[in-house]
Amino acid sequence: MATIAGIGAVALVLSACSSSSSASAGASTSGSSAASSSAAAPSSAASAAPSSASVATSGSPATSGSPATSGVSTSGSGNATALSDDATYCPYLKATWPNISGKQITVYAGITGDEGKQLESSWADFTACTGATVKYTSDKNFEQQIVVQAKSGNAANLAFVPQPGLLATLVATGKVVAAPAAVAANVDKYWDKGWKTYGTIGGKFYAAPLGANVKSLVWYSPKMFAAKGYQVPTTWDQMIALSDKIAADSSGVKPWCAGVESGSATGWTATDWLEEVVLRQAGPDVYDQWVAHKVKFSDPQIAKALATVASIWKNPKYVNAGIGDVASIATTAFADGGLPIQSGKCYMHQQASFYETNFKGTPVVSPTGDIYAFYEPTMGDTFGKPVEVAGEFVAAFSSNPEVQAFQWYLTTSHWANNQSKNSKSRISANKGLDIKNVADPINKLSVTILQDPKAVSRFDASDLMPAAVGSGAEWKQLTNWITGQDDASVLSQIDAAWPTS
Amino acid sequence: MSTTTPTRTEGPPPATMPERNRPDKTIGWLTPVVWFVVAFIVGFIVYSGSSSTSSDGKGFLYNTGQAFTHGWVARTLFDPTTAIQKIVVMIVVIALFVAVMGLILWLVDHRRVPNGTVVAGFLGPVVIALAGGLLYPAVRTIIASFQKVNGAGDSSGWTGFTNYTHFFNAANAPIFYNTIAWIFLVPIFATAFGLVYAVLVDRIRLEAAAKALVFLPTAISLVAAAVMWRYIYYQPSDQGHGQVGLGNALFTAFGGTPQNWLIKSPVSTLAMIVVMIWIQAGLAMTLLSAAIKAVPDDIVEAAQIDGATGIRLFRSITIPTIRPTLVVVITTIAISSLKTFDLVLVLGNGITKNDILASAFYSNNASSQPGLAGALAVMIFIIVSPVIVFNVRQMKKADANR
Numbered sequence: 001m002a003t004i005a006g007i008g009a010v011a012l013v014l015s016a017c018s019s020s021s022s023a024s025a026g027a028s029t030s031g032s033s034a035a036s037s038s039a040a041a042p043s044s045a046a047s048a049a050p051s052s053a054s055v056a057t058s059g060s061p062a063t064s065g066s067p068a069t070s071g072v073s074t075s076g077s078g079n080a081t082a083l084s085d086d087a088t089y090c091p092y093l094k095a096t097w098p099n100i101s102g103k104q105i106t107v108y109a110g111i112t113g114d115e116g117k118q119l120e121s122s123w124a125d126f127t128a129c130t131g132a133t134v135k136y137t138s139d140k141n142f143e144q145q146i147v148v149q150a151k152s153g154n155a156a157n158l159a160f161v162p163q164p165g166l167l168a169t170l171v172a173t174g175k176v177v178a179a180p181a182a183v184a185a186n187v188d189k190y191w192d193k194g195w196k197t198y199g200t201i202g203g204k205f206y207a208a209p210l211g212a213n214v215k216s217l218v219w220y221s222p223k224m225f226a227a228k229g230y231q232v233p234t235t236w237d238q239m240i241a242l243s244d245k246i247a248a249d250s251s252g253v254k255p256w257c258a259g260v261e262s263g264s265a266t267g268w269t270a271t272d273w274l275e276e277v278v279l280r281q282a283g284p285d286v287y288d289q290w291v292a293h294k295v296k297f298s299d300p301q302i303a304k305a306l307a308t309v310a311s312i313w314k315n316p317k318y319v320n321a322g323i324g325d326v327a328s329i330a331t332t333a334f335a336d337g338g339l340p341i342q343s344g345k346c347y348m349h350q351q352a353s354f355y356e357t358n359f360k361g362t363p364v365v366s367p368t369g370d371i372y373a374f375y376e377p378t379m380g381d382t383f384g385k386p387v388e389v390a391g392e393f394v395a396a397f398s399s400n401p402e403v404q405a406f407q408w409y410l411t412t413s414h415w416a417n418n419q420s421k422n423s424k425s426r427i428s429a430n431k432g433l434d435i436k437n438v439a440d441p442i443n444k445l446s447v448t449i450l451q452d453p454k455a456v457s458r459f460d461a462s463d464l465m466p467a468a469v470g471s472g473a474e475w476k477q478l479t480n481w482i483t484g485q486d487d488a489s490v491l492s493q494i495d496a497a498w499p500t501s
Numbered sequence: 502m503s504t505t506t507p508t509r510t511e512g513p514p515p516a517t518m519p520e521r522n523r524p525d526k527t528i529g530w531l532t533p534v535v536w537f538v539v540a541f542i543v544g545f546i547v548y549s550g551s552s553s554t555s556s557d558g559k560g561f562l563y564n565t566g567q568a569f570t571h572g573w574v575a576r577t578l579f580d581p582t583t584a585i586q587k588i589v590v591m592i593v594v595i596a597l598f599v600a601v602m603g604l605i606l607w608l609v610d611h612r613r614v615p616n617g618t619v620v621a622g623f624l625g626p627v628v629i630a631l632a633g634g635l636l637y638p639a640v641r642t643i644i645a646s647f648q649k650v651n652g653a654g655d656s657s658g659w660t661g662f663t664n665y666t667h668f669f670n671a672a673n674a675p676i677f678y679n680t681i682a683w684i685f686l687v688p689i690f691a692t693a694f695g696l697v698y699a700v701l702v703d704r705i706r707l708e709a710a711a712k713a714l715v716f717l718p719t720a721i722s723l724v725a726a727a728v729m730w731r732y733i734y735y736q737p738s739d740q741g742h743g744q745v746g747l748g749n750a751l752f753t754a755f756g757g758t759p760q761n762w763l764i765k766s767p768v769s770t771l772a773m774i775v776v777m778i779w780i781q782a783g784l785a786m787t788l789l790s791a792a793i794k795a796v797p798d799d800i801v802e803a804a805q806i807d808g809a810t811g812i813r814l815f816r817s818i819t820i821p822t823i824r825p826t827l828v829v830v831i832t833t834i835a836i837s838s839l840k841t842f843d844l845v846l847v848l849g850n851g852i853t854k855n856d857i858l859a860s861a862f863y864s865n866n867a868s869s870q871p872g873l874a875g876a877l878a879v880m881i882f883i884i885v886s887p888v889i890v891f892n893v894r895q896m897k898k899a900d901a902n903r
Contacts, residue, residue: 264867266851327764330850468650472868479851480672483764489672496667497870500649500660 083190083432089414090129096182097405101131105406108149109160109392110142118423125418126409132402150175150397157398158407160210163463164198165470167393171201177399178204179407186411190430192450194284194457198464199393207393208411211419212429214446215272215352215388215460217373221341222366230347236280236379239348240312246347247317254321256312257346258329259337260479267475269334270482271462272388273313273350277305279386280379284456291464293498297474297491306487313482321346330482341371350376352390353446354425365441373442375449385454389429390463429457466499473497532618535609539625542601602626639882646875656871664876668861673853679770680857680884683777683841688834691778692827695785699793700815712786719783727847730776734762734848766854773848773855777841781834788830792823825898832892839885858884 085092111119116138127133137156139145143166149155150173161167170176179187179199187196187208199207218239225232228249233239246255260269279287282301289295290302312318313329320328322345329337335358340346342359349355353373356365363370378385396407409415413432420427420437427433427443429450438444449455462470473494481490578590608614609622646664648656668676695715702711718726735746749759762772796819804818820827842859849855851864858881866874 261850264846264851264864324761327761330764330852331761466869468869472865472870476851476853476864476868480853483850483852483854485672485853493672497868497873499869500658 083413084434085412085432086414086417089409089412090125093126093130093405093409096408097130097401100402100405103132103400103402105132105134105158105402106156107134107136107158107160107406108142108146108156109136109138110140110162111160111392112138112140115423115425119419119426122418122422123406123409123415126406126415130402130405132405134406146170147173155397157396157400157403159395159397160392161207161395162390162392164393164459165463165465165467167199167207167395168201170395171206175397176206177396178206179208179396180399180404182408183208183404183411186408190411190413190416190432192429192431192455192457194459195429198459207395208407209429210392210394210410211426212389212391212446212450213353213427214449215390216276216376216386216449217351217353217355217442217445218376219338219341219349219351219355219371219373220347221344221370222368222372223370224341224344224347226368232374233377235377239377243312243318243348253345253347254318255347256318257321257323257337257340257349258313258319259323259332259334260329260482261331262334265471265475266330267477267479268462268471269337269351270309270313270478271470271474272352272460273309274302274305274478275388275458275461276350276376276386277308278302278461279388279458280376280383281305281308283383284386284458287458287461291461293465297494298488303487303491306481306491310487327483330479353442356440356442367441373445375445384456385449385452387449387452387455387457388460389450389457390460391429468497468499469494532615532621535605535618535621536625538605539621539629642875642878644875645871646879648872648875650870650872656875660872664872665880667873668876668880673861675766675854676856676858676861679855680839682767682770683774683838683857684835684884686771686774687777687781687838688831690774691781691834692785692789692831694778694782695787695830696789696827698782699786699790700819703790703793712790715786716783718780719787721780723780723841723843724847726776726780727844730772730779731763731848734772763848763850763855764852769849769852769855773844776844776848777838781837785830785834788826789823792826793819796822825895828895829892832888832895835888836885836892839881839888 109116109119116136120134120136123134142159143162146155146159146161146166147169150170153175155175159170161170167176184196184205187199187205191209195209196205199205199209220232224230228246230242230246231238233242243255246253258269258273260267262268275287278290278301282290282305286295286301290297290299295301314326316326319326320332322340322343323329323332323336334351338346338349338351338355338358339360341349342361342363356371359365359371365371375385375387394407394410396403411430413430416428416430416433417437420433420439420443424439425443427438427447427450431451433447433451435444435447435451438447450457462474464470465474473496477485477490477493480493481487578593605622605626609619645656647659647661648664649658649660650656667673698715702708705711721729732745733747735749746759746762748762753759760768763769800818800822801814804814809817839857840859841857842863845855845857845860846863849860853861856864858877862874862877862881865877
C-alpha cells in the first residue's frame, strides 16, 4: 500500500508543477511560467484595448517603435547638466559596494518585447563598471505572477512594479526590503517630492521610481489648428472658449472626441478626466485626501469636478466628434477615441503620452505636423502646474550588496539618460534626464512638462486606490454616468464600494 | 476395460461470481486505507494548487526555489517552461492519473474485499471531488456574502445583510428587472420559434439543411456570437464615420434614424435578448423536432379520421404528446439565460442598466468585491433552485411516459 501512496504523491507533485500557479517560473528560469490567470476576462475581440486592465491604467503599453518623426529643434533643458553624474556614478559604485564582481542580480518585470530588450541594453555599463551581471525576465502576466512569487518567497531580487497599489500588496507579504539610504538620497535629489511618497508604504520608503509617462496631455492636429487659425490654449478658460468657438464655427464640427470602452476595463479613461480636473480645481492636497478616502467621492469638491467634466463630456455640442452622440463615448474603444483627429473630424482628445501608438499609418508627430499634444492647461496659478503621471517602481526582495548597488544605479541620472538613449518609448521623471537624449517628440514634450520647475506631479489616483474602487466601481459607475446616470447616485455608489476594513 | 459408470470427479468448481455479501475479515483494513489514499491524493492536489507553500520556497517534496540544473527530463518534470515541456508533463500526469485510478479500481475489484472497500474505491473520488469542487466553494461563497472586504480584497469580518441590501436601491434595480426579462422572454420566444420552425420543416425535402441553418448559432460560442452582434448593432455616426451596422442599415432603409442600440435601456436589454434567442432557438428546434417525429402515427390517423386537421390537430394531439419535452426545453433555456454573463459582458458595455445577476456577479468578483459577488451568487442560486427542481421532475415524468 505504501507504494500506492508513493505513486500517488509523485503524480501529484508532477501535476502540481504543471498545472498550478505555484511559482514555477522562479528567478532562475527564463520565459513565462505556466500562468493560469484565473481572473482573465474573456477578452472581447471587439475591443482593441490593452490586454489587461492594469496595463491600460498603469499606462505602460509596449510601445515598440513609434512612428518616424521629423527632426525637431530642441530647447535643451537647463538643469540636466547640473544634475549629471556620468563621471561620478562608477567610482561611487566601486567604493560603496566593492567585491560584487561575478555576482548575478535577477530582475522581473512586465515590460516585454522590444521595449524589454532596450531596457536590458540600457544597463550594460553597470556590468562594465562592477562586473556583476543582470538577468532580466519579463512576463505579460507580471501583475498576477509577482504576488504569487512574493508570497512563496522566490521572487527575483528586483521587480519593476507599475502600480503603487500593487506595491502595497507586495509590501503586505512582508518580503519587500526597504530601500537603502543611498537610494533614498538619490530619489530626494533627482525626483519631485511626490514620487517618493508613491514608493513609501506605512512611512517606510521601499521603491524608487523607474520609468514614467505623462497623462496630462491633450492630443490635437497642428495642421488642422493652423488651417482654422486656432491657438493652442494655455488656460482652462481658453480651452473652453476654443471649444465653444469650434462648436459654433463650421458646419456640425465638434471639438472633443473620447472613448471609454476597454473590454473588462471599460471606464478607465473617464477616471483620468476626473483626476485631471480634481487636481486643477481642488488642488493636490485635496487630491491626496481623496486618494486616502479622507475626502469621499460624494464630497462637494469631487462632485464639482465631476460636474466640470460633465460640462465637456455630456455637452452634445462638444462630443463625440466624428463618432456620434454623448452616449457613444461609452461604446467607443479607448484606442479609437482619438482617431477622428486623423480624419479631420475632431480637434481635441485628452489621453496619456502612450496614446501615440494608436494612430493609424505614419502621421508626422511634431508641433507643426499631423499629430501633436499640448499640456492640459491649468485653471489658475494657485496650485502650480499639476501633472498627472504614471510609471514603474523598483521593489527589492533582497538586501545583498550587488542588489543594492543596482538599485542605486537605476536611480542615477546617468542611467535615466541611458534608458532614453536605448529606447524611444521610455522616459523617466528623473530631473537629470537630458532632453537631448529623448528622441520621440511627444516624450520630449512629456519630459519638458515633468521637468518644469512649477510642475506638481500626482500619480494616477485610480492606481493608488484599492482595486475594488480604482479598477472596479469607479470604472463601472463612470460608464453608467456617461449613459445618463445622475452624478449623485454615481458618486455614492463608488463610495459604497470602498473597502470597509 | 471397465464399464463402470463414470463417477463425477471433483473437478474445479464452475466459475461463479465471487460473493460480495460476506465481509471478509482478513483484509478489512483495506477500506480505511483506500479512503486514505483517495483523500490524500485530492488533498495534495488542493495543497499543491495553493500558491503559498512555505516562506522559504521549499515545497512538500521538492524545492521550488532551486534552479533545476539537472538534465532535460528533470527540468521538464519539475520546472516546465516551454510548450513542449508542458505538453510532456501533461501527458505524464494523465498517464499517472490513469495508473493510480486503475490501481485503486483493480484493488477494490479483488474477489476477497469487503463491500465497504468497493464502495470507497468507486465512490470515494467522486464524493471527494464534489465536496472539494462544489460543496466547499458553495459554503465559502455563502459565508463571503455575509462578510466585509478588506483593503487587500479578501473577505473578513461580519457585516450581516448589507451585501444583499446594497443591490436593493434605485441604482441597482435594473439588474433584477433585466434578469426577470431574460428568464421569461428568452425561453418563451426561443421555444416558440423552435417549435414553429420544427413543424414547418417537418418532412419537407431539404429538412436536414433547413434544420442545420437554425442549429448553427447554437454551435457558436457565446462570446463569438456577442462580437458578431456587436457589429450588427454597431453605433451610429452622425458624421463621416460611415454606417457599418447591419441593424442600423435596415433601420434607416425603413426610414428610421440610426440608433445606439446597446446603450438606451430597455432597448439595449431587448437587443441582447434577441441574440440569446437566436442562439437558443436551434436547441429548442432540434429537441422539439425529435419529439414531434415521435408522435405515434396511429393517434394522428385516428384524429384525422375524426376530422381534425391543421391547427386543431396540432393543438389537441401534437402539443399534449410533446408537453414533457416542451417543459424541459423551456426550463433548460431559462436556466441558461439566468447564467448568461458573457453576452452581457461584451454587448452591455459594463453599464448597470444592461446588467443581469450573472454579469453583475462577474464584474463584482473581478473588481475585488467578494462580498457583493457572493451575495449575487446566492441570489442566483435561490432563483435557479425551483427551476431546476421543476426541470428534474419534468424530466422524470418525460422518461416515465416513454
